[in-house]
Amino acid sequence: MAAASRHVSFTMNVRRRVLDYSLAGLLLLLPALILHANIKDPSNLNKLDQAVLRVSSPLQLAVSWVVEGIGGVFNRYVWLVDVEAENRELRKENAQLARELSELKRKTIDYELVRRLAALRTDPKRQGDVVSARVVAATLNPYFRVGRMRVDAGNAKLQQGMAVIDAYNRLVGRISRVYGSYADILLAIDPQSKISVFVPRTGGRGVLSGLGKHDSYACKIAYVARGEGKEDKTLRVGDRVVTSGLGAFPAGIEVGKIVHVDDVEYGLFQKVKVEPSVDFSNLRAVVVLLSEPPPADPNRNKKKVSARAYGVTPY
Amino acid sequence: MRNAAHIGAAYVILLVMGAIWRLMPFQSIPDVVALFAAYLGLTARERLAPAMLGAVILGYLADLLGGTPRGMMALTAAVVCVVGHFVHARILVRGLSATVTFAFFTGLASGVFVLTIRAIYGMMPAGLWTDLPVLFGSSVLTALAGPIVFRICRALDARFARSYRERDVALDGLLP
Numbered sequence: 001m002a003a004a005s006r007h008v009s010f011t012m013n014v015r016r017r018v019l020d021y022s023l024a025g026l027l028l029l030l031p032a033l034i035l036h037a038n039i040k041d042p043s044n045l046n047k048l049d050q051a052v053l054r055v056s057s058p059l060q061l062a063v064s065w066v067v068e069g070i071g072g073v074f075n076r077y078v079w080l081v082d083v084e085a086e087n088r089e090l091r092k093e094n095a096q097l098a099r100e101l102s103e104l105k106r107k108t109i110d111y112e113l114v115r116r117l118a119a120l121r122t123d124p125k126r127q128g129d130v131v132s133a134r135v136v137a138a139t140l141n142p143y144f145r146v147g148r149m150r151v152d153a154g155n156a157k158l159q160q161g162m163a164v165i166d167a168y169n170r171l172v173g174r175i176s177r178v179y180g181s182y183a184d185i186l187l188a189i190d191p192q193s194k195i196s197v198f199v200p201r202t203g204g205r206g207v208l209s210g211l212g213k214h215d216s217y218a219c220k221i222a223y224v225a226r227g228e229g230k231e232d233k234t235l236r237v238g239d240r241v242v243t244s245g246l247g248a249f250p251a252g253i254e255v256g257k258i259v260h261v262d263d264v265e266y267g268l269f270q271k272v273k274v275e276p277s278v279d280f281s282n283l284r285a286v287v288v289l290l291s292e293p294p295p296a297d298p299n300r301n302k303k304k305v306s307a308r309a310y311g312v313t314p315y
Numbered sequence: 316m317r318n319a320a321h322i323g324a325a326y327v328i329l330l331v332m333g334a335i336w337r338l339m340p341f342q343s344i345p346d347v348v349a350l351f352a353a354y355l356g357l358t359a360r361e362r363l364a365p366a367m368l369g370a371v372i373l374g375y376l377a378d379l380l381g382g383t384p385r386g387m388m389a390l391t392a393a394v395v396c397v398v399g400h401f402v403h404a405r406i407l408v409r410g411l412s413a414t415v416t417f418a419f420f421t422g423l424a425s426g427v428f429v430l431t432i433r434a435i436y437g438m439m440p441a442g443l444w445t446d447l448p449v450l451f452g453s454s455v456l457t458a459l460a461g462p463i464v465f466r467i468c469r470a471l472d473a474r475f476a477r478s479y480r481e482r483d484v485a486l487d488g489l490l491p
Binding site: 016019020021023024027028030031032033034035036037038039049052053056059060063064066067068 | 326330331333334335362363364367368371374375376379380384385386387389390392393394397432436438
C-alpha cells in the first residue's frame with residue numbers, strides 16, 4: 001500500500017516536474033519566437049505593447065521630471081564645482097591682465113608726461129629755470145575734487161608764490177606753503193587764489209579765482225570791464241583765457257575757456273565763468289617755475305587811508 | 316502575487332533608471348533585469364515555470380521600455396532564470412561579497428548572451444571590440460547594483476512569507 005502510494009506520489013512528482021519543465025521550455029521558446037518575429041522590424045507594436053507604453057510613458061515623464069530636477073541641482077551645485085574653480089581662476093587671471101593693462105596705460109601716460117616735461121625744461125622761450133614735481137597727495141573733498149595738493153620737488157628750492165603749471169603749459173596754481181622738498185599748491189580753482197588773466201580776443205583783463213564749488217572746477221573772472229555793446233570788447237562763451245603776465249605767472253599760460261558770460265545791465269563789470277583746461281582730478285606731475293615771484297607789497301599790513309579828494313566835498 | 320511584486324519592483328527600477336542613466340557620463344548600464352531574473356531562478360525551488368514566466372514578462376517590459384527588439388531581453392531573462400535555477404543548489408548567494416560576485420557573473424552572462432544574439436542576427440555594427448568594454452562596465456555596474464536589487468527582492472519575499480520563519484529566512488537570503 002505504502003509502496004503503491006509512493007509510486008503514485010513519484011509519478012505525480014515526475015509528471016509535475018515534466019509539466020513544469022515543459023512550460024519552462026515553452027516560456028523559453030516564446031521569447032525566442034517573438035524575437036525572431038520582431039528582429040527585422042522592431043518598430044511594429046501590437047495593442048498590448050502600445051497599452052504598456054501608454055501607461056509607462058507618463059510614469060517615465062514624471063520620473064524624468066523629478067530626476068531632472070534633482071539632477072539640475074546636482075549639475076549646478078555639485079558637478080559645477082570644477083567649473084566654479086576654473087571660473088575663479090579665469091577671473092583672477094582677468095583681474096591680473098586688467099591690472100597689467102592699467103599699469104601699461106599709466107606708464108604710457110607717464111612717458112608722455114616726462115617727454116613733455118623734458119621739452120619744457122629745454123624750451124628756449126621759457127624764461128628762468130623750471131623744476132618738475134610729482135604730485136604725491138591731494139586733499140579730497142566728498143566729491144573727490146582737488147583743492148590743494150602736495151608736490152615732491154626733490155632738492156629744488158621752492159618758494160612761496162612760485163607759479164605752477166602742468167606739462168602742457170596750462171595753469172595749475174601757485175605754491176602756498178613750502179616744507180623741505182615738499183610744497184602745497186594753492187590751485188587756481190581755489191577761491192583764495194587770485195591770478196591776473198587776459199582774454200586775447202578782446203584784450204580784456206581780470207582776476208581769476210575759484211568758485212569753490214564741490215561739484216565743479218569752475219572759476220570766475222572778476223573785474224572784467226563791460227563791453228558796452230562793442231563786439232570786440234564783449235566776452236563770449238568759448239573765448240580762450242590766458243595769464244596776463246602780471247604777478248608770478250609769465251604771460252600766455254593757458255588758463256581755460258569761458259563757459260558763461262552774464263553781461264548785466266548795471267554795474268561796471270561782467271560776470272564771467274571759466275572752465276579750467278587742466279583736469280585737476282587727474283594731475284600727476286607739475287612744473288614749478290623757479291623764477292622768483294615778485295616781492296610782496298611792503299605796505300600790505302599797513303592801514304591805508306585814501307587821500308582826501310578836495311573839491312568834491314559838498315558845501 | 317510574489318512574482319507580480321518582483322515584476323512591479325523591477326518595472327519601477329527600470330523606469331527610474333531610464334530617467335537617471337541618461338544623465339550619467341558612462342555608456343554602461345547595470346543589468347537589473349538579469350539580476351531580477353537570476354533571483355527568480357535562484358529562488359524557484361520546486362517550480363521553474365512561474366519564475367520563468369515572471370522573468371519573461373520582466374524581460375518583455377524591459378524590451379518595451381528600453382527599445383530593444385521585442386523578445387531579446389525576454390529571452391535573455393528566461394535564460395538567466397534557467398541558469399539561476401540550475402545553479403541554486405550549488406551556490407549560496409549570501410553576504411555582500413558573494414552577492415557582488417554572483418551579480419557580476421550574472422551581468423557578464425547576460426551581456427555575453429545578448430552579444431551572441433546580436434552576433435547571430437548581425438546586429439553588431441560597431442564590432443565586438445567596441446562592445447567588450449561596455450560589457451565589462453555593465454558587469455561591474457551590475458555587480459554593484461546586485462546587493463541592492465537582491466535586498467529589495469528579499470524584502471519583497473519577506474512581505475509574502477507565510478510564517479515568521481519564512482520571513483526571517485527570506486531576509487537572511489537563505490530561502491524564498
